[in-house]
Amino acid sequence: MKYKFDHDLHIHSHLSLCSDDPEQSAENILNYAKRYSLSTVCVTDHFWDSSVDGASDWYSGQNFEHIKKILPLPKDDGTRFLFGCETEMNRFGTVGIFRELYDEFDFVIIPTTHFHMRGYTLTDEELESPKSRAEAWVRRFDTLLSLDIPFEKVGVAHLICAFIGMTKDTVHETVAAIPESEMYRLFKRSAEVGVGIELNASDMRSAMKCPEILMKPFVIAKECGCKFYLGTDAHHPKAFDIAKGTFEWAIDCLELKESDKFII
DSSP: OBOOOOEEEEEOOTTSTTTOOTTSOHHHHHHHHHHTTOSEEEEEEEOOOTTSSOOOHHHHTOSHHHHGGGOSOOOBTTBEEEEEEEOOBOTTSOBSSOGGGGGGOSEEEEESOOTTSBTTTBOTGGGSSHHHHHHHHHHHHHHHHTSOSOGGGEEEEOTTOGGGTSSHHHHHHHHHTSOHHHHHHHHHHHHHHTOEEEEEHHHHHHHTTOHHHHTHHHHHHHHTTOEEEEEOOBSSGGGGGGHHHHHHHHHHHHTOBGGGBOOO
């Protein structure tokens, strides 16, 4: 059976500092789910646990007390509305959530590709060239997969996002510089631990213009038996309007079946 667009597990509310849009409310997220008959949506605001050292200035105020202001989430008989978060990994491999706090969330997103946080996630030297950025892509993914965390409720976000290169050409160069052997190794390990691989709407829109390069990691991930989830990464309501077409393109491109779906 073909993979169905019936969920969105990466959505920011107005509580994320990069949104701060009063229209990006829990009620409007639920309205989006109802409009597209989604069975599951998850709010995943940016988060760093105050008890974990190593937060950036930007992350320090986005603690548990802050993001839980979204609770209680509105309810609807046809939609499961989950409470999650998007935490961070700094350049020392520290992730902003203690093992015990995972129980407070239905789903936890850990990005490895926020390369734009210069000095915080990567050093200047690591950002110098496509080769060094590709090496950082591999190293940070490796670090995530080495953690002792409940991978059955963890997703790795936007693996080919604009932040790994900052321009279209440098993103392509960075992805092209990642050795296929390393992709196979990392995605085989991903399948073993059971982490979800995100099909990010923005990533997929970029990939439409250069699928032979930008979809390669996901083709390899599928070959390795990884499970995929969909995430708009929406910060504003208008992002919901283009989700369906984007996700259906990605599903068709990868020839995904329901058996390829990551399920919380």
